[in-house]
Amino acid sequence: MNFNGFLKSISKIKNIPLPAEASQFKMAPPFRQELVSQQKNTMKNAKRAGVLALFYPDKFQETKFILILRKTYKGVHSAQVAFPGGKLEPEDASIQEAAVRETYEEVGVPIEAIEVIQSLTEVYIPPSNFYVQPFIGIARETPSFIKQGHEVETLIEVDLKYFLDDKRVITNTVKTSYSFDVEVPAFKLNDYVVWGATAMMLSEIKDLLKQTL
Numbered sequence: 427m428n429f430n431g432f433l434k435s436i437s438k439i440k441n442i443p444l445p446a447e448a449s450q451f452k453m454a455p456p457f458r459q460e461l462v463s464q465q466k467n468t469m470k471n472a473k474r475a476g477v478l479a480l481f482y483p484d485k486f487q488e489t490k491f492i493l494i495l496r497k498t499y500k501g502v503h504s505a506q507v508a509f510p511g512g513k514l515e516p517e518d519a520s521i522q523e524a525a526v527r528e529t530y531e532e533v534g535v536p537i538e539a540i541e542v543i544q545s546l547t548e549v550y551i552p553p554s555n556f557y558v559q560p561f562i563g564i565a566r567e568t569p570s571f572i573k574q575g576h577e578v579e580t581l582i583e584v585d586l587k588y589f590l591d592d593k594r595v596i597t598n599t600v601k602t603s604y605s606f607d608v609e610v611p612a613f614k615l616n617d618y619v620v621w622g623a624t625a626m627m628l629s630e631i632k633d634l635l636k637q638t639l
Contacts, residue, residue, distance in 0.1 A: 427586050427639065429483035435638040436564065437480070439544050445633040446547045450626040453595075454573045455610045461552035467557055476525030477511025478542075479631055480535065481586065482565040488585060492533055492571070494620065495580040507582065507620045509560065509627065521559045528561075533581060534572025539565050546630055550621045560627045584615050590632060590639070 481491045487609050492566075496506050512528035514521055520541055530537050546560040571581050588594065598612045612621035613628055620628065 427489045429487050429489045432489040437636045449630040449633040453611045453625040472555045472557045474514040476521040477509035477537040478525045478529045478563050480563045490583050494578045494583040497579045507618050532574045535569045551623045
């Protein structure tokens with residue numbers, strides 16, 4: 427989709443109710459509700475984080491957004507596809523500021539080049555005990571991405587039209603952080619399987635954008 431057309435459409439989303447959990451649950455793993463129920467007490471002390479779905483024009487003025495593949499490490503989110511973003515730090519004035527700052531740190535888009543358009547529905551992540559607040563943002567010029575080598579394995583640039591195609595929704599067997607295999611709903615984007623919290627956020631973004639585009 428042409429980026430100028432996308433900008434005209436995205437301006438409408440502030441007037442549309444968020445699809446919220448009804449949308450997110452389409453892509454929720456089947457065991458999610460049980461895990462959330464088990465952690466009701468732990469959730470009271472959950473950490474906070476912000477992530478950013480950053481849309482931008484490529485060199486042909488087609489609309490894309492950026493995802494990252496995290497490095498393999500000893501942790502619950504090892505080698506997973508995610509939005510750029512991270513936890514709220516003491517120096518951050520807000521979750522939104524944390525999301526924008528971490529986007530700069532992880533993919534190199536300058537803070538002043540990022541315009542946040544809309545906050546989305548918060549997602550609780552049981553394995554790491556985080557509440558994650560997603561945001562939709564734009565960069566009006568084609569970014570010169572700089573990958574943070576310490577945490578980011580690969581940058582994944584996804585074409586918006588490709589993402590909105592319902593054929594990108596699949597079912598996939600994954601090994602969870604709890605060490606068992608399970609069938610989960612997922613997106614297949616640029617040959618990467620995206621599931622869990624990121625897929626839930628993408629589902630809300632997809633349903634929201636389809637109302638405006």
